[in-house]
Amino acid sequence: MGTTIQINEEAVKSIRKGNFLIYKTYFRPETYHVNEGELLTFQDEQGRFVGRGYYGQQNIGHGWVLTKDVQTQINEVFFTNALQEAFNDRKVIREDEQTSAFRLFNGEGDGIGGLTIDVYAEYCVVTFYSKGIYAFKSEIIHALQKVVAPVGIYEKKRFATDGKYEGEDDFVIGERGEFPMLVQENGMHFAVNLNDGPMTGIFLDQRDVRKKIRDEYAYEKDVLNLFSYTGAFSVAAALGGAKQTTSVDLANRSRAKTEEQFLVNGFPVENERIIVMDVFKYFSYALKKDLSYDLVVIDPPSFARSKKKTFSVANDYKGLLQEAIAITRSGGTIVASTNAANVPMNKFKRFVEQAFKAENSTFTIEEEFGLPDDFKTTNAYVEGSYLKVLFIRKH
Structure with a gap:
């Protein structure tokens, strides 16, 4: 069953260390004429068994090794x-x-x-x-x-x-x-739809962050939630006693979805601000209206394109932070989050340092979060630990 493929020594070492992603450099798929879902048996240059997996093109590779045990069948x-x-x-x-x-x-x-x-x-x-x-x-x-x-x-x-x-x-x-x-998360209620496109209405990997905001950072605070999607961070803040929340997202449907999340948690939506607007335009609007906040949550997509602007975390997050710093009150907190796998935590922290320096401001990182325990990862594939969240106190 499947195709037997010889791989180089570098690939052998990587698999034996537990990194099971099949990289594009491991072999030429066209040489072996493999198909999506085809089982692959990998051998070293001496013909010894290394692992067994499947061929499947993702943006990050050409499939995954599933076992290093020659006896294990994939069924x-x-x-x-x-x-x-x-x-x-x-x-x-x-x-x-x-x-x-x-x-x-x-x-x-x-x-x-x-x-x-x-x-x-x-x-x-x-x-x-x-x-x-x-x-x-x-x-x-x-x-x-x-x-x-x-x-x-x-x-x-x-x-x-x-x-x-x-x-x-x-x-x-x-x-x-x-x-x-309706589902529950640490006692909070969220409305989800499992049959409405690629997303369900809540990002489960932010569970610990929402709890932290509700329990320790929101009380009596003016809260701004940027790239708010369905407003889950805003709901957590409201449940934590926030004075007022402002949710900003470019998607038209974000308003109805955010209202729904507030309502299922017993909050009258007229007490909260829900704004459909490009986040970068909102920064200008906030400065013009002399608006500032005690808690600013920034959780952008790793890549986004609108009619006039392309955003990527690697190129644009520092500038995004600078805009946020300008409307965060002294003593306030910025919750900076990214799910970009190509931006490790040390690089993410450099963005923070550069942004505050550019704004002639100082800061303290008070909390760091990664993926919650149910999002199990392996040390051999560091890109799998994609989530980085920093709670940053502006001095």
């Missing part, structure tokens, strides 16, 4: 065992009565790169990041039914080459959900 039993181990690892969060939305399976951190599974109450969402892993959909769904037995399963196919999302109906099997569906 439904393999996927069932991997899901069962991940299920057992999440015992604490599964039994948390105040949280019903979390990551059950986190790609290479749980042994299968290109695949994530999230729990939303009694439902699961399976995300496939390449056509290669999607080829194993049947085995994965059957394994999930055995291990978790959710009421219903939805899928997300995140492998379109033109940047567009594939699929109008993401329902897979079981009972269809009624949306919006």
Whole structure:
């Protein structure tokens, strides 16, 4: 079954150290004529077994090694065992009565790169990041039914080459959900829709950050939430006793979605400010109106393009921070977040230093956050630890 491929010594060392991403330099796919989802057996230059995985093109590579054990076959039993181990690892969060939305399976951190599974109450969402892993959909769904037995399963196919999302109906099997569906996170309520495009309405990897904002940073504060999406940070701040929240996002639908999140938590929306506007235009507006804030949350996409502007974290985050510093009160806090895997924490901190220096201001980093425990990662693949969040006190 599959194709046997010889790889160079550098590739052998990388796999044996536990980095299971198959890089583009490992072999020439056209030479071996491999297809998406094809099983690959890797050998060193002496013909010795190194690992077994699948071919699947993502933006970061050409597939993933799944095992270094020559006896292990990639079949439904393999996927069932991997899901069962991940299920057992999440015992604490599964039994948390105040949280019903979390990551059950986190790609290479749980042994299968290109695949994530999230729990939303009694439902699961399976995300496939390449056509290669999607080829194993049947085995994965059957394994999930055995291990978790959710009421219903939805899928997300995140492998379109033109940047567009594939699929109008993401329902897979079981009972269809009624949306919006309410889930809990540390006692907070969030409305989600599992069948409305690539995103569900909440980013589960920010759970610890939202709790920190609610519990320690929001009380009696004027809060600005930039790139606010559905306003989850704003809701956390309001639940923490914020004086007022302002949520800013360019997407027209953000207003209705944010209002919905406030309402399900019992807050009258007229008390909160929800603004549909380009964040960079809002900075100018705030300065013109002499607006300033005690707490500013910045969580932009790693890359975004509007009609007049392209934004990337690597090139533009420093400038974004400078704009935020200008409307943050002395003694106030900026929550700076990025999910850009190509920007490590040390580089992210340099952005902070450069931005404050440019604004002739000083600062203290009071808190640092990465991924929560359910977003399991491996030290051998550092890019998997993509989330960096800093709580920065402006002097």
